[in-house]
Amino acid sequence: xxxxxxxxDTAASVDSVAALHALVLQSLDDxxxxxxxxxxxxxxxxxxxxxxxxxxxSSRQVAAIAQHLAERVKQSTGRPxxxxxxxxxxxxxxxxxxxxxxxxxxxxxxxxxxxRMWGFVDAPVAGxx
Numbered sequence: 001x002x003x004x005x006x007x008x009d010t011a012a013s014v015d016s017v018a019a020l021h022a023l024v025l026q027s028l029d030d031x032x033x034x035x036x037x038x039x040x041x042x043x044x045x046x047x048x049x050x051x052x053x054x055x056x057x058s059s060r061q062v063a064a065i066a067q068h069l070a071e072r073v074k075q076s077t078g079r080p081x082x083x084x085x086x087x088x089x090x091x092x093x094x095x096x097x098x099x100x101x102x103x104x105x106x107x108x109x110x111x112x113x114x115x116r117m118w119g120f121v122d123a124p125v126a127g128x129x
Contacts, residue, residue, distance in 0.1 A: 017049050017098045020077065024099050027072045028054050031065040033103070039118050048100045053114055055106050062103045063089035069101065070094060 021038070028036050033054035042049045056062035063086055070081040073096045082095040090108045094101040102114060 016077075020073070020096060020099050021050050021052075023072060023076055024050075024052055024069065024096065024101055027069045028052070028065065028101075031068050032061075033065055034106075035109075037115055039115075048095075049098045050100070051114075051118065052099060052101045053104070053109070054101070055104050055109050057106070059089040059105060062092055062105055066092040066094055066101075066103055069096075 025036065025038065033056060036052065036054040039051045039053070040049070041047065041051055054065070056065050066083055066086060066089070070083055073079070073081045073094075077096075079097060083092060084095075085092040089103075090105050091112070092103045094103070104112070
């Protein structure tokens with residue numbers, strides 16, 4: 001028999017998603033990621049509540065940003081983070097659960113243009129609005 005969650009568990013979940021999102025954005029900023037865009041997915045997709053897209057200047061920087069982010073999320077939440085694409089680091093996907101992060105080299109990002117696919121062509125860069 002499953003029991004319903006107490007009302008404050010839902011609020012705690014929302015707070016933890018907001019805290020994770022803020023942690024991701026702060027980590028990207030700390031590591032000098034470029035053109036960071038945050039796309040809210042709540043109510044649009046069941047994969048996550050936020051998708052964050054950012055660029056690094058080189059494959060080396062993209063890999064470093066991804067590794068630092070994964071370490072920070074695991075340290076903060078205690079949850080493991082899945083990373084795909086790290087060996088080449090042209091496009092690295094970091095699955096932090098409620099926040100999914102795509103890190104690109106600029107040329108690869110413009111080729112795939114995820115912002116356009118999700119309808120955020122003219123979206124403001126996170127942290128600048």
